[in-house]
Amino acid sequence: KNEVEQSPQNLTAQEGEFITINCSYSVGISALHWLQQHPGGGIVSLFMLSSGKKKHGRLIATINIQEKHSSLHITASHPRDSAVYICAVKRGTDKLIFGTGTRLQVFP
Amino acid sequence: EPEVTQTPSHQVTQMGQEVILRCVPISNHLYFYWYRQILGQKVEFLVSFYNNEISEKSEIFDDQFSVERPDGSNFTLKIRSTKLEDSAMYFCASERDRTDTQYFGPGTRLTVL
Numbered sequence: 001k002n003e004v005e006q007s008p009q010n011l012t013a014q015e016g017e018f019i020t021i022n023c024s025y026s027v028g029i030s031a032l033h034w035l036q037q038h039p040g041g042g043i044v045s046l047f048m049l050s051s052g053k054k055k056h057g058r059l060i061a062t063i064n065i066q067e068k069h070s071s072l073h074i075t076a077s078h079p080r081d082s083a084v085y086i087c088a089v090k091r092g093t094d095k096l097i098f099g100t101g102t103r104l105q106v107f108p
Numbered sequence: 109e110p111e112v113t114q115t116p117s118h119q120v121t122q123m124g125q126e127v128i129l130r131c132v133p134i135s136n137h138l139y140f141y142w143y144r145q146i147l148g149q150k151v152e153f154l155v156s157f158y159n160n161e162i163s164e165k166s167e168i169f170d171d172q173f174s175v176e177r178p179d180g181s182n183f184t185l186k187i188r189s190t191k192l193e194d195s196a197m198y199f200c201a202s203e204r205d206r207t208d209t210q211y212f213g214p215g216t217r218l219t220v221l
Contacts, residue, residue, distance in 0.1 A: 030206075030207075031207070033209070033210070035212075040214075041145075041197050041214070041215050041217070042212070042214045042215060043151070043199060043212040043215075044212070045209045045210065045211065045212070048208075048209045086150075086151065088151070094139055094141065094156040094158070094163050094164060094206065095141065095153040095156055095164060095166075096141075096143075096151075096153065096210060097153070098143075098150045098151040098152070099150065100149075100150045101150065
């Protein structure tokens with residue numbers, strides 16, 4: 001079983017829709033990261049969370065440590081949001097453990 | 109804004125050849141990482157590096173792999189004798205401290221023929 005599970009694996013949306021991507025993990029963590037990977041392959045860090053909620057523009061990330069669950073929300077989605085969104089956790093050591101990613105496509 | 113850079117962007121090599129992938133982390137960062145992503149799969153940890161030595165390595169990081177920070181700015185990953193299954197995108201990452209965000213380079217796509 002993967003230590004980090006994401007759902008859904010694939011997601012399509014119409015421009016303007018509210019999007020939610022979920023991440024569950026089975027281990028104790030020191031922090032959770034949400035990352036974005038574009039078709040060219042580059043990885044960009046969106047958020048790092050250890051508790052509560054963070055907001056950046058149209059993106060909101062929340063984490064519930066007790067339930068070992070995090071969500072990434074995108075409000076007013078746009079075609080340029082199309083990418084793979086990856087949840088990764090840090091277990092108190094240096095490395096990140098990655099989920100398999102959620103492929104999002106937003107259509108005009 | 110400071111960024112992590114990697115060279116080359118794409119490397120093609122013959123099986124059995126040595127390759128060196130190069131990374132320049134952000135200048136005031138202290139922790140350095142290599143990850144890889146085989147096409148269609150998730151990103152996997154290879155090795156972490158701090159204070160001029162390996163902090164942790166995965167099962168993937170066997171004797172064919174080595175890392176070095178030769179001059180205080182570059183951070184390199186060497187694969188001594190490449191195999192077909194080493195074909196992947198290799199990402200370098202760095203962070204200022206363990207509570208910081210990890211910043212990723214654009215990746216090097218390694219193709220082993």
